[in-house]
Amino acid sequence: MDFGNPVNEEFTELWRQIPKVQDYSIGSYWTGTSEDTIRFIKDRLKWATKLLLTELKAVRRYYRLLLAWNLNGDPPEPFYRLI
Secondary structure (H helix, E strand, C coil), X not given: CCCCCCCCHXXXXXXXXXXXXXXXXXXXXXXXXXXXXXXXXXXXXXHHHHXXXXXXXXXXXXXXXXXXXXXXXXXXXXXXXXX
């Protein structure tokens, strides 16, 4: 997940699992809500929770690297680039 590497496969797999609107019978202002509307919202919340937890793991890893960075030396290894 750093700038020189492709996106983490776990992250892209989560995006492929997103609950799609066309798979649900969503209600409208005129027809009212349906059970599918509520199920869609709950499914999206469950999916978003998994996505956020995955992102938080990556942020925690980068935060640890940042804390370990010796500011008088070279940056942490994953971010080291030759210009």
